[in-house]
Amino acid sequence: MTALTLDEPRRTEPVALRRGYRFEMVKLVSQWRLRVVLLACLLAPAIYTAVVSRQTTLPADAVYGRLMNQSGWAGSLTILVFMGTLALPLLTSVVAGDIFAAEDRLGTWRHLLIAVRSPRRIFWAKTLAALTATLVLLAALALSSVVGGVLSVGAHPLPGLDGHQLSSAALARTIALAWLSVVPPTLAFSAVGLLGSVALGRSPLGLLMPVAVALVLEGVQLLPIPVALRMALPINAFLSYRGLTTEPAQLSALWIGIAVSLAWTALATFLAYRIFTRRDFTNIAFDGNASRFALVGLAPLVALAVVSTGVIAAATGAVGNGVERVKLESALSTSFSHLYVLQTERLGRPVVTEGELHATAACDKGGERVEDAGPGADWRCVVTWTLPGATAEGNAIYQLDVLPDGRFTADGDGPKEVNGFFQVRTPTGDAPNPLWQFDGLVDLLAEAKGQE
Amino acid sequence: MSARAAVHARSLTKIFGDVIALEDVDLDVPAGQIHGLVGPNGAGKTTLLGLLLGLSVADKGTLEILGVPSGDVLSVAHGVAGFVDSPGSYPGLTARQNLTSLASLRGEVRASGDIDDLLDRVGLGEVADDTVRGFSLGMRQRLGLAAALLGKPRLLILDEPANGLDPVGKRQVHQVLTDLADSGATVILSSHRMDDLAALCDEVTLLATGRVVFSGPVSKLEAESGELDYRLVTSDPAEARRIAEEETSLTLVAGRKQAAGDKPALVVRGHEAEIDDLVRRLVGAGAAIRELGPVVPPLEAAFLALTGADDQELTR
Ligand SMILES: Nc1ncnc2c1ncn2[C@@H]1O[C@H](COP(=O)(O)OP(=O)(O)OP(=O)(O)O)[C@@H](O)[C@H]1O
Ligand SMILES: [Mg+2]
Numbered sequence: 001m002t003a004l005t006l007d008e009p010r011r012t013e014p015v016a017l018r019r020g021y022r023f024e025m026v027k028l029v030s031q032w033r034l035r036v037v038l039l040a041c042l043l044a045p046a047i048y049t050a051v052v053s054r055q056t057t058l059p060a061d062a063v064y065g066r067l068m069n070q071s072g073w074a075g076s077l078t079i080l081v082f083m084g085t086l087a088l089p090l091l092t093s094v095v096a097g098d099i100f101a102a103e104d105r106l107g108t109w110r111h112l113l114i115a116v117r118s119p120r121r122i123f124w125a126k127t128l129a130a131l132t133a134t135l136v137l138l139a140a141l142a143l144s145s146v147v148g149g150v151l152s153v154g155a156h157p158l159p160g161l162d163g164h165q166l167s168s169a170a171l172a173r174t175i176a177l178a179w180l181s182v183v184p185p186t187l188a189f190s191a192v193g194l195l196g197s198v199a200l201g202r203s204p205l206g207l208l209m210p211v212a213v214a215l216v217l218e219g220v221q222l223l224p225i226p227v228a229l230r231m232a233l234p235i236n237a238f239l240s241y242r243g244l245t246t247e248p249a250q251l252s253a254l255w256i257g258i259a260v261s262l263a264w265t266a267l268a269t270f271l272a273y274r275i276f277t278r279r280d281f282t283n284i285a286f287d288g289n290a291s292r293f294a295l296v297g298l299a300p301l302v303a304l305a306v307v308s309t310g311v312i313a314a315a316t317g318a319v320g321n322g323v324e325r326v327k328l329e330s331a332l333s334t335s336f337s338h339l340y341v342l343q344t345e346r347l348g349r350p351v352v353t354e355g356e357l358h359a360t361a362a363c364d365k366g367g368e369r370v371e372d373a374g375p376g377a378d379w380r381c382v383v384t385w386t387l388p389g390a391t392a393e394g395n396a397i398y399q400l401d402v403l404p405d406g407r408f409t410a411d412g413d414g415p416k417e418v419n420g421f422f423q424v425r426t427p428t429g430d431a432p433n434p435l436w437q438f439d440g441l442v443d444l445l446a447e448a449k450g451q452e
Numbered sequence: 453m454s455a456r457a458a459v460h461a462r463s464l465t466k467i468f469g470d471v472i473a474l475e476d477v478d479l480d481v482p483a484g485q486i487h488g489l490v491g492p493n494g495a496g497k498t499t500l501l502g503l504l505l506g507l508s509v510a511d512k513g514t515l516e517i518l519g520v521p522s523g524d525v526l527s528v529a530h531g532v533a534g535f536v537d538s539p540g541s542y543p544g545l546t547a548r549q550n551l552t553s554l555a556s557l558r559g560e561v562r563a564s565g566d567i568d569d570l571l572d573r574v575g576l577g578e579v580a581d582d583t584v585r586g587f588s589l590g591m592r593q594r595l596g597l598a599a600a601l602l603g604k605p606r607l608l609i610l611d612e613p614a615n616g617l618d619p620v621g622k623r624q625v626h627q628v629l630t631d632l633a634d635s636g637a638t639v640i641l642s643s644h645r646m647d648d649l650a651a652l653c654d655e656v657t658l659l660a661t662g663r664v665v666f667s668g669p670v671s672k673l674e675a676e677s678g679e680l681d682y683r684l685v686t687s688d689p690a691e692a693r694r695i696a697e698e699e700t701s702l703t704l705v706a707g708r709k710q711a712a713g714d715k716p717a718l719v720v721r722g723h724e725a726e727i728d729d730l731v732r733r734l735v736g737a738g739a740a741i742r743e744l745g746p747v748v749p750p751l752e753a754a755f756l757a758l759t760g761a762d763d764q765e766l767t768r
Binding site for chain 2: 009010011012014015016019020022023026027030032100106108109110111112113114115116117118119207280281
C-alpha cells in the first residue's frame with residue numbers, strides 16, 4: 001500500500017452478506033447447546049421408533065402409532081405427529097428464537113455492528129443462518145425417524161388413512177413429501193421466533209415465542225372451530241401431510257397450509273426486520289418492550305389470521321366445522337372396503353375387490369336427540385356390505401371418535417369374526433386384524449355430496 | 453489543519469430523552485497522537501467515542517473523521533476501529549477463532565502468523581486456543597484490543613481499555629498503543645482515572661457532565677491544578693498550626709481523624725508559592741519539616757477540581 005491510497009478518505013463498506021452469513025454459522029456451530037440439539041435430533045427419533053416398535057403397548061393416540069410394530073415406516077409418521085404438536089416449534093425457539101437474543105445476552109451488538117456496518121445485512125445473515133440450522137435439524141429428525149423404524153421392524157406396506165395399501169416405495173415417497181410438507185409451517189414458526197427474538201431481546205418470553213404461539217394455536221385447534229379459521233392457522237399445516245396417505249390425496253388442505261405458512265413467514269419476517277432496523281443499539285440495557293411488541297408484532301399476525309380466514313372461506317365456500325355425517329359415512333365405508341380386502345387376503349379367502357363389496361355406512365351421533373354433525377366420541381356407525389355371490393348382507397358396528405381436525409378412530413364393535421377381535425387366525429398363524437381398530441380422515445374441505 | 457487532523461469535531465451535542473450526554477463538545481486530535489478522554493462516570497466518554505465509531509450520530513454539531521464528514525449511522529471513514537463500553541467476543545469460540553472469524557467477516561485475509569503475532573502482542577499467545585468462555589475480564593479486554601487491531605486501523609477508539617488489566621497488562625497495552633502511534637495511527641482512549649493516561653497520552657480532554665472542561669497537553673493540565681492540599685508533619689505541631697493560621701492566604705483543612713500512633717499532621721490548602729512562604733517561616737521559627745507533600749497528586753487534583761468532583765469528595 002502506498003501512502004497515497006492510505007490517506008485517501010473513504011467510507012467503510014458494509015461487509016458482504018455471504019461473509020456475514022458465514023460468520024453467523026460459525027457462531028451457531030460453536031454453541032454447545034445447538035450441538036446437543038443436533039445430536040438429540042439425530043438420535044432421539046431413531047431410538048424412540050426402534051424401541052417403541054418392539055413394545056406391546058403402542059402410542060395409538062398418534063396417527064400410525066398403532067401400526068408401529070407392523071412396519072418401520074409407521075415410526076416416521078408417528079414422529080411427525082409429535083413434530084407438529086411441540087417439537088418443531090420448540091426447535092425453532094432454540095434456533096431462530098435465540099439468534100438475535102444471543103447478541104443481547106453476550107452484549108455483542110455493537111461489536112457486531114462495528115464489524116458489519118449494516119443492521120440490514122446482520123438481519124439477513126442471521127435469518128439465513130437460522131434457516132440453515134433449522135433445516136439441518138429437521139433433516140436430521142426425518143432421517144433418524146425413518147432409520148430407527150426401518151432397521152427395527154423392516155420396511156413393510158401400510159394402509160393409508162383411507163385404508164388403501166401403500167407399498168414400501170409409495171410409503172418412502174409419501175414420507176419424504178410429508179416431511180417436506182412440515183417445512184413451510186416450520187418456517188412460519190421460525191419467523192415468529194425471529195420476531196420474538198428481535199422484539200423482546202433477552203427476556204425468556206422472546207425466546208419461547210414460537211412455543212407460546214404454538215400452544216395457543218393448538219388450544220384453539222382442539223375446539224370445533226369453523227374450517228376456514230382452522231385452515232388459516234399455521235399450526236394446521238403441520239397436520240396436512242395426513243392427506244397425502246389417501247387415494248386420491250386430500251391436497252386442498254396441504255396447499256392452503258403451505259400458502260398460509262408462507263404468508264406467516266413473510267409477515268413475521270417483515271415485522272422482525274422492521275423492528276430490528278429501527279432499534280437503538282446504543283442502549284445496552286435494551287430488553288424489549290412487551291406492550292409495544294403486542295401492538296407491532298402480534299396484532300398484525302392476528303390480522304393476517306382474520307384476513308386469511310375470510311379468503312379461505314370465500315375461496316372454498318367452506319362453512320361450519322367440516323365434520324359432516326355424509327362425509328364421515330363415505331370415509332368410513334371407503335376405509336372399511338380397503339381394509340376388508342386386506343383382511344380377506346390375510347385370511348387366504350377368495351379374492352374380492354373394493355368395488356364388489358358395495359360397502360355403505362350409516363352413522364348416528366349421540367342417539368336421537370343429538371344432531372348428527374361435528375366432532376365427538378359418540379358417533380356410532382353400521383357398515384353394510386355384500387360379498388359377490390352371497391345373498392345376505394354383512395353388518396359391522398363401529399364406535400367412532402371424531403376429532404375436530406378431521407381425524408377419526410374407528411373401534412370395531414362386532415361381530416367378533418369381522419372386527420371384534422384384535423387378531424385374525426390365518427393359515428400361517430395369528431395376524432393383526434386390520435378391521436379391529438383403524439384411523440381414518442375426513443376431508444374437512446370436501447363438499448358434502450348428497451346421499452352416495 | 454483539518455487535513456492533518458484525525459478527528460475534527462465542533463459543538464457536538466447528543467441528547468438522550470432529558471439527559472444531555474454531550475453539550476457543545478469540540479475535539480481536535482491530530483494524526484499520530486494518543487489522546488486521552490477523562491471524566492467521571494456519566495461524563496459522556498462512551499457517548500463521544502460511540503459517535504466517533506459511528507454507532508450513533510450527534511443531534512447537533514459537525515464531525516469529521518480521517519477527512520470524512522460523518523453521515524448516517526454506521527457510515528464512518530475507512531480505517532476506524534475499536535470498541536465502546538467493553539469489547540465483544542463470542543464465548544464459544546477460542547481467542548484465535550474469534551479473531552480469524554472476525555477477519556474473514558471483514559474480508560481481510562490474514563495469514564495465521566499475523567494473528568499469532570497479534571495474540572502475542574496483547575499477551576494472549578499462551579491461551580490462543582482456549583475458548584473465551586473461561587477468560588477473565590482482563591483477558592477479554594486484551595482480546596478486544598487484538599480484534600480492534602485486526603484491520604490495521606488508522607484511528608483506534610478504545611473505551612476504558614485498562615479496565616481489569618494487571619500492571620503487566622497495562623504495560624503491554626501501552627506498548628502496543630505507543631507502537632501504533634509511532635507508525636502514524638491515531639489512538640483515542642478513555643479512562644476515569646487520570647494517572648492511567650498521564651504517562652501514555654500526548655494530550656487529554658477532560659469531560660464533566662457532557663462538557664469539555666479542559667483540552668490540551670498533560671503538562672498544561674498539571675499547571676491548572678491551582679490550590680492544592682498539602683500534608684505537613686513538623687517537629688512542633690502546635691507551633692506549626694499557629695503559624696499556618698496566621699498565614700491568611702492559606703486555609704487550614706480539617707484533616708481526616710488521625711489514627712493513634714499517626715504522626716500529628718496538618719493539612720493546608722494553598723498555591724505552591726504560599727506553601728514556600730509557610731515553610732520559610734516554620735524553619736525560621738525553629739520547627740523542623742519532617743514531611744511535606746500534596747495529599748492528592750497534582751494531576752488528580754486538577755481532574756477533581758475541573759470536573760467538580762472534589763466538592764463532593766470533601767463534603768463527605
Ligand atoms: N442509550 C442511552 N439512553 C439514555 N441515556 C443514555 C444512553 N447512553 C448514555 N446515556 C446517558 O448519557 C450520560 C453519559 O453516559 P456515558 O455512558 O457516555 O458516560 P461515561 O462517561 O462513559 O461513563 P462511565 O465512566 O460510567 O462509563 C449518562 O448520564 C447516561 O445515563
Ligand atoms: Mg463509559
